[in-house]
Amino acid sequence: MPQAVGVIEALGFPATLAAADAMLKAGRVTLVYFDKAERGNFYIAIRGSVSEVASAMAAGLEAGEACFGGKIMTHYTVPNPPENIVSVLPIHYTDQVEAFRVY
Structure with missing residues (x-):
């Protein structure tokens, strides 16, 4: 199954938390x-x-913007990132998150 990476940068922790919460509830990610x-x-x-x-x-984008004082600064999705990107950037499945990995 092709994998993707999605990244959101938000202003303030509450907007980041709202975006993360919405993303994990909206998709098997x-x-x-x-x-x-x-x-x-x-x-x-x-x-x-x-x-x-x-x-x-x-x-996540909707929830981050809807949070009081929240602002999405930038975001990007990379469908099918090459292994070189996954191994160098901090976007791989670590031992810490492996228990929460959704297949």
């Missing part, structure tokens, strides 16, 4: 990464099948 970006921005990355990531990203 796994949250694989979270970190601070800059100036109060945070970013999250999800993995799953191409169609599931697409629907989860739509829900």
